[in-house]
Amino acid sequence: MSSFVIEGGHRLQGEISPQGAKNEALQVICATLLTDREIEIRNVPDIIDVNNLISLIKEIGVEVRKTGPSSYVFRADGIDRNYITGDDFVRRCAGLRGSVMVVGPLLARTGTAVLAKPGGDKIGRRRLDTHFSGICRLGAEYEYDEDLGAYRFRCERLKGAYMLLDEASVTGTANIIMASVLAEGVTTIYNAACEPYVQQLCRMLVGMGARIDGIGSNLLTIEGVSSLGGTVHTILPDMIEVGSFIGMAAMNRGDVTIKSVSLRNLGIIPESFRKLGIGLIESGDDIIVPGQDTYCIDSFIDGSIMTISDAPWPGLTPDLLSVMLVVATQARGSVLIHQKMFESRLFFVDKLIDMGAQIILCDPHRAVVIGHDHRINLRAKKMTSPDIRAGIALLIAAMSADGTSVIGNIDQIDRGYQNIEARLNALGANIIRTDY
Numbered sequence: 001m002s003s004f005v006i007e008g009g010h011r012l013q014g015e016i017s018p019q020g021a022k023n024e025a026l027q028v029i030c031a032t033l034l035t036d037r038e039i040e041i042r043n044v045p046d047i048i049d050v051n052n053l054i055s056l057i058k059e060i061g062v063e064v065r066k067t068g069p070s071s072y073v074f075r076a077d078g079i080d081r082n083y084i085t086g087d088d089f090v091r092r093c094a095g096l097r098g099s100v101m102v103v104g105p106l107l108a109r110t111g112t113a114v115l116a117k118p119g120g121d122k123i124g125r126r127r128l129d130t131h132f133s134g135i136c137r138l139g140a141e142y143e144y145d146e147d148l149g150a151y152r153f154r155c156e157r158l159k160g161a162y163m164l165l166d167e168a169s170v171t172g173t174a175n176i177i178m179a180s181v182l183a184e185g186v187t188t189i190y191n192a193a194c195e196p197y198v199q200q201l202c203r204m205l206v207g208m209g210a211r212i213d214g215i216g217s218n219l220l221t222i223e224g225v226s227s228l229g230g231t232v233h234t235i236l237p238d239m240i241e242v243g244s245f246i247g248m249a250a251m252n253r254g255d256v257t258i259k260s261v262s263l264r265n266l267g268i269i270p271e272s273f274r275k276l277g278i279g280l281i282e283s284g285d286d287i288i289v290p291g292q293d294t295y296c297i298d299s300f301i302d303g304s305i306m307t308i309s310d311a312p313w314p315g316l317t318p319d320l321l322s323v324m325l326v327v328a329t330q331a332r333g334s335v336l337i338h339q340k341m342f343e344s345r346l347f348f349v350d351k352l353i354d355m356g357a358q359i360i361l362c363d364p365h366r367a368v369v370i371g372h373d374h375r376i377n378l379r380a381k382k383m384t385s386p387d388i389r390a391g392i393a394l395l396i397a398a399m400s401a402d403g404t405s406v407i408g409n410i411d412q413i414d415r416g417y418q419n420i421e422a423r424l425n426a427l428g429a430n431i432i433r434t435d436y
Helices: 022-034 048-060 087-094 097-110 129-137 170-180 196-207 239-251 269-275 318-328 349-354 388-400 420-425
Strands: 003-007 013-016 038-042 063-068 071-075 112-115 141-145 150-154 162-164 186-190 211-213 219-223 231-234 255-258 281-283 286-289 306-309 334-338 358-363 366-370 382-384 404-408 431-434
Touching: 003 388, 022 038, 022 048, 022 071, 022 097, 022 170, 022 196, 048 063, 048 087, 048 097, 087 097, 087 112, 097 112, 097 129, 097 170, 129 141, 129 162, 129 170, 170 186, 170 196, 170 219, 196 211, 196 231, 239 255, 239 269, 239 286, 239 318, 239 388, 269 306, 269 318, 306 318, 318 334, 318 349, 318 366, 318 388, 349 358, 349 388, 388 404, 388 420, 420 431
Parallel strands: 013 255, 038 231, 162 186, 306 334, 382 404
Antiparallel strands: 003 404, 003 431, 038 071, 063 071, 112 150, 141 150, 186 219, 211 219, 255 286, 281 286, 334 366, 358 366
């Protein structure tokens, strides 16, 4: 098992560019299954989760050509109907969270699909009810296959329907959209997730010939078409990586410019970091994080303790709360971090407490952080990464700590961050990958 060995205490300086967005890549790659024409996707991140999905759709029968360092051409003109209902397909899907989004496209193209319980982060229960109810509203039926250990979906022809989603699930919305674009008639999705990556999926589908109204809102109207064509699509910069770089720069008192971040698609992420006292400068489409020896957490107007919590878009993405929690450990002041959407994402704070952070874990969803204001540095420790976002948060903590830390199970970090040690070392960090 690979590990990172991190020598802490190095200030960061220079420029860094975010990779393509992981969550968008998983959606749009699944969408290539909707047509037998060529789809070119650019700015694809070279990370484990995306590479595993590409490997999966190759097995499904999609022709994949890499045309550049981050560009691929996909052509799904030979879907293997036997493979998508077999044991190997189920096994692969069980190890990849994004695999759940092949169900909608496969059902629309072939009339059959298998849904294995997908793998991914150990961050608490992530229910699939929205996927099931939305797809069944379109006319599909399912049953559980005990021998296969998966759900089998079938339909003669999907038909448009009105649906009010019980939660604004991003992957659920994406799955339903992809099923709906080839359904007969009109589909209306209310309480749809409207994250920029869902918007990007819709724009790519429109480029393929789909008819979708309401892009960017939580009310989508989709008029089904008989077939879709090819297109060229460019993936947005990864907003989670942008936020991670902001946190790294602030925590290490560095002077860092994050290039080409697509500011208009970051929502309230910059303002959320400003609530922690981090002075960000927006320059064109770049974010400059100037060197700060101290940053002071805001309080509410009535003087009460600042609370930072996650919410569906346009609220703050839950994927950045781990980073913001770590950054707060060296701020001046206190903050309540409220992780509403996943009940296990804050359990990594015990590792930060061992490093000397002052954190009170109130319950699985809430933690109070009392910042050290850089008066007391964190201590180096040997740790293990439990998931992608906690892993990058621990890396940020280790980069600012006194001494040399070791983080194991870094495959979790590699699932979401491309060549992260080399890119951070170029800014002045000291991170070594090893089989320690």
